[in-house]
Amino acid sequence: MVKRKRTALEKQTNLPSLQNQIRRDPPSYRDDFLIQYRHYESQRDIFLAQPDGYDSDPFIEQLAFITHVADCYPAVTARFPQDLAELLLHHHNTLEPDLREKLVQCLVQLRNKDVIPSTALLQTLFPILTTTHSKHLRSQLYQSIVSDIRNANAKTKNHRLNKTVQGVLFNVVEAGKSTPDATVGLWAVKVTRELWKRGVWDDARTVEIIKEASLSANAKVMSGGVRFFLGVDKEKEEMDESDDEEDYSESLSKLKHQAGVNKKTKKKQTQMDRAIDKLKKKEKNKHKASPLNFSALHLLHDPQGFAESLYTMHLAKNNNKLSMEQKLLVLQLVSRLIGLHKLTVIGIYSYLLKYLTPRQREVTRFLVAAAQATHDHVPPDLLEPIIRKIADEFVSEGVAGEVATAGLNSIREICARQPLAMNDGLLQDLTAYKGSKDKGVMMAARSLIGLYRDVAPEMLKRKDRGKTATMEMKSKEKLRFGEEAPGTIEGLDLLEKWYEEQKAKKGEEGGEEEVDGDDDDQAWEGWDVESDSDDSGSWIAVASDDEKDIEISDSEDEKPSARSKKARADDEPVANGGSAEQPAAESEGNIMSLATTKILTPADLANLAKMRAQTDLQKASSKTITLKNEDEVDQSIIEGPKTRGKSDKEARLAAVMEGREGREKYSSKRGKALAEKPHSTTNKEKARRKNFMMTLGQAKKKQKRSLMDHRRILKAHVERQKKGK
């Protein structure tokens, strides 16, 4: 009895023990907590009376204590979070670093305990992030902001929080948009970028923030925004890949093996189960297509307006504040936008013209931009000066091979996107370089020939056209500006060919017509929901109705059926790319025949995908040019193959020698040790420098040795070796 009383009235001497007791039984220790809370208040007042030169250790301890138990006494500590926030907001530049760090930690901890909402935390931290002078505090704040948003979005997307935070960020960016020295937006961009990279934010609103940032007057903010558009997708992909690698590291087979070898305990079993669950989950996630995986560039509202304002703001007027590198970034983004969305920004072509000389720094990037900014809606008379200038400046006898290669390659890239930009005379001049000694130039010229064989063989010289192109020339129509090729389903011809083959096979067996109908039904099976229903008999009747419908639609010319339309919507309606790949010999009606006469079953579509993948593989191995205006132009395509001459190797060797200088030689340790300490000549050295005449006699004797002697000597040698002497 007495003992119990005593334990209940234990002395409180330090905060951790009190904290522990409070956590166990909050109501009983309310008074003790109140004392501590008043103590905190008085400490705070002491601090406020003289913010600098204050010994903050007890205060830090007090803060930690109250933060830990704040959720037990919500009524008493109602003002506590606000106090902390205000301390931080008003004194963050004068506070002692330790105390400042603790304050941020406390706020984050309160957030984790759900004492304050996320918005309150972010509203406190973000203003400090943008105004503080301390690098350390900034990184701490940045990390806690990002991790807080990540945690809030961990299970499900917290749309309300995201919306408010994005609103705050947007306002921050927009506020500093017109003033050149406001770097506040930089942090908004950084936060947004990080969250995008981690897949927390992936909506149009996020892109809008960055869009606003890239139209900012401040060069740093602007380049941050532009870099986001140029690089963020790649970063995201890399991030995903690295996640995947982690999965493989702890593969199931390894775990199974371990389970077989090691001692079997309950703990191991649960570990194993958990790992299996995890792997299964990962597998499921891998196959699940993420619904919102749009590229940032695709999520832009009004790309035309964005591209135009980017161009007029950063490039068109003589904006001297931007460095070359920054201008190039903007140019890259604008050209990419133009290519991707098929925009019309007329000014950019004349702007590019100025920079297209071999002496220009980073000229390959300008060439890349020129190629990217080209698509089939650009009027040829805008591109013609560019091609003319490249041809004049880069492609002539007087210039180095690399320069000519770059010129020819970039002309080819431009013409692949807009073939009408070229005229016969220039093309024939350029193709004359196919006989160049320089490999790069020769290859570039040949690829140009290859391109025009496909597109417009009549522009080439007769001998350059080749056999197939000459044969196709008659059926080929002349290119006209603005003409859209009719949409097709990629690889449909392959499918048709495959059907014909199948038919031929079955025809040999006999009973052609019946087989055809049954085949179709079989192909649908398992794909439709209705096939699972009870009355499968009625389903067959419906199917026969369907076929009739198609026959009717066939009589109306070229009206695609509903299902094939849908199928086309799934595949992207490729206009120029798809048509370029089609063999031109096939007539239009022939191409579309399958799509208009038949409903493509899911089995057909799967088959089609498989065959297309095969041909793609073939295409990749054969070096035909396939171009899409959506894709980025790689700089290495423009630069051509790199060759290393003899001089290069010499330079390499020189570099190697340079590296060896000053480092100790690789050799045996014994040798080095011997070289350092003074020693008498070793036996080896003696043997090496023994007078030649003295060795002669020995050599003669050796020759005259009998076989027995020789054997004895060898044996003795072996013996010695064994003894290790």
Add this chain to the structure above:
Amino acid sequence: MGSSSKKKKEKQKDFAKPKLRVGKTKPKADNHTSTSFKSKAVVVGHQSLNAAAPTAQTQLKHNLTLLNHHSHTTRRDSLAHIASVLSSSQSAGPPLPFSVILPALAPLILDTAAPVRTQLLTLLTNLTKPKDLRQDAIIPADAVRMHTPRFLLYIHSAMTHISADIRADSTNFLALLLNVVGEEAVRGAKGWGKTLKCWMVLLGWESAKSGAGVRTSTIEFSDPGKNKKASQQHLSVLKQFLTIGMLVAEEPVSNLDIGRNDLLRPHQYTELYLLPRTSNIYAHLSLFATSVAVENVNEEDAEGSAEDCDSRKRIMKNVFEGNIRAGLLARIQEGGEVGRQAGGVLKILDKALNTTDMEA
């Protein structure tokens, strides 16, 4: 014959050209002599003895810095030194101004070592007490008055400290302050409302009114002998505190006193319309403070303006009276010396609050 490889190498070494490279230290010359040395101790042959001793001022400065020393004996000794210096320098004034000395002393109220606190208390009591009627105290009351807010801050902190010993000593300092500066110590939000709040938690009466009773789990009862003493002392200081705070000291009135104010005044409330006698009476509004937000002014008006007796009574009635009464009654029921003292405090409380009732 030059058969030794060593000799050959040595010979060649003389003619090897040292390579000079950018970014590397220059190789040492052959005839380079290292002048660096290692020694375990630097021995000074003769120690210089300065004839002039450090001045009292520098010594005092040094001792003030020693107040932060980690060893408590050093802190205590430096306190003793400061006391001796101050008491000896009576006529000439202190070597350093009090505005330097007093703020440095205040944090020691929270000192963890009991001897240091005792030393501080004796220092302050001795030096603030006038030796006789003709002579002022060594530390004049005005100097202490200047630093009252700072002392109050640390007293509040001590009254709520987790260590029971520091809490027990805290009221001694409060009593000292009340003795020296009188009403100044209870003026304003800091002096009245805040201190009362600290009293509530110190005595464990925070929730006495609501029926939860006086504190349940605490330090106060864990060490009965010491505790009784401490609570007696707390109650006596509380009595003093309430007396000074709420009862106007009535001056002995004589008709012959020319300085008697009442006779010279046209109206009994004239005082209210005159210029205030104390400085900064609107401090609680914090009109000129930079960070307004952290001063929480109205938590049930507890820390509102408490510049004069009436407003202090109002705050007492509005916020604290119930809790104090409940707590005091509980103490009275305990009986003994503590109960008797509690009764005394209750009387003061009744007297202060009843007079206002009668006036109103």
